[in-house]
Amino acid sequence: MPLVLLGIRTAYKEELQSSAAELIYSKPLRIPGEFLVPDLKVEPSIFMQQLHRHMNQLCQTPATQHTSPATFIHDNLKDSKHFFLQQDTIRRDLEPPYSGSHTVLPHTYKTLKIVMHGQVITVSGDRIKPAYLLEDNLRDTGNPPHQPSRDLGKPDAAPSLPPRTTHSERTVCLPLRFST
Numbered sequence: 001m002p003l004v005l006l007g008i009r010t011a012y013k014e015e016l017q018s019s020a021a022e023l024i025y026s027k028p029l030r031i032p033g034e035f036l037v038p039d040l041k042v043e044p045s046i047f048m049q050q051l052h053r054h055m056n057q058l059c060q061t062p063a064t065q066h067t068s069p070a071t072f073i074h075d076n077l078k079d080s081k082h083f084f085l086q087q088d089t090i091r092r093d094l095e096p097p098y099s100g101s102h103t104v105l106p107h108t109y110k111t112l113k114i115v116m117h118g119q120v121i122t123v124s125g126d127r128i129k130p131a132y133l134l135e136d137n138l139r140d141t142g143n144p145p146h147q148p149s150r151d152l153g154k155p156d157a158a159p160s161l162p163p164r165t166t167h168s169e170r171t172v173c174l175p176l177r178f179s180t
Helices: 002-010 020-025 046-057 134-141
Strands: 082-086 098-104 111-116 119-124 128-130
Touching: 002 020, 020 046, 082 111
Parallel strands: none
Antiparallel strands: 082 098, 082 128, 098 111, 111 119
């Protein structure tokens, strides 16, 4: 098989006026029978000369960095006191992508020092997002927290609606969480 491929690559193509190997290497390949015969100088065709001249004039284009995406930093990082940290491990099904909320020490724009499991850890700003906690919002607005009107786990002393009945005149006793 290698000899067949060598024969195809060294075969002279009339329409190109050269072989496939000459187009690539700008010299004809030496087949095993030519190792013992002295090298004969063969003039390349005009097409080959133009091709080599054109290939020598090509210059390299600068590479672009497609692998480094732009980093997204959340706008509210400077005001937040609590953050969620993105997990950079392989997660199982239905496992949350962020851990937190973690408290933050004084920080810069790109790196933050957070308290995690009692230790201070420095993390990058692109791995975090601010946590909006109810306690922080209540302190900012000054409104008292909403208190539920009744405990859903305990029954009321007197239900406000008369008991419901079915078509066969049986009484329906709904749990309090389903009553209106």
